[in-house]
Amino acid sequence: MIKGSTRKRTYKAIYRLLDRVSPVPFDCGTICGAACCNAAYSSDDVGIMLLPGEEKVHDRNADWLSWEALSTDEYELPGSWHGKIFFVRCKTPPHCPRHLRPIQCRSFPLLPHLDEDGTLQMIFNDYDLPYACPMIEEEIELDRT
Secondary structure, eight states: OOTTOOOHHHHHHHHHHHHHOOSSSSOGGGGTTSGGGOGGGSSTTOOEEOOTTGGGGSOTTOTTEEEEEEEGGGSOOOTTOOSEEEEEEESSTTOOOGGGOOHHHHHTTEEEEEOTTOOEEEEEOOSOOSSOOHHHHTTOOOOOO
């Protein structure tokens, strides 16, 4: 576990806040067959890295997620991330419990980005993905609220 990582109750509060907002007012997985969490579209590349401490919100014995512990030394991650982090994969797409989605799933296809002034902006994910996301490819208009 990463020292100084966010507490479980803080993540639960973030989840509650993100339950009320979304980049789109529908389950985006319905337009692509949940490609972003479906290992059928790729090998082991499809999944999401939990933020430091976010693993506390999830039950490691739940049947819908597979877990892989990773060393932060092996990846290009923020300098404040030390020790072990977790990469999770949905084992039951498209029938995963939406209320338990990790933060990065809740904000996809957007990524947080700090500009030179330190202002947080949400930008379209421009990473190479092992699948085509219609929201990115077709530049579907997102909810700005």
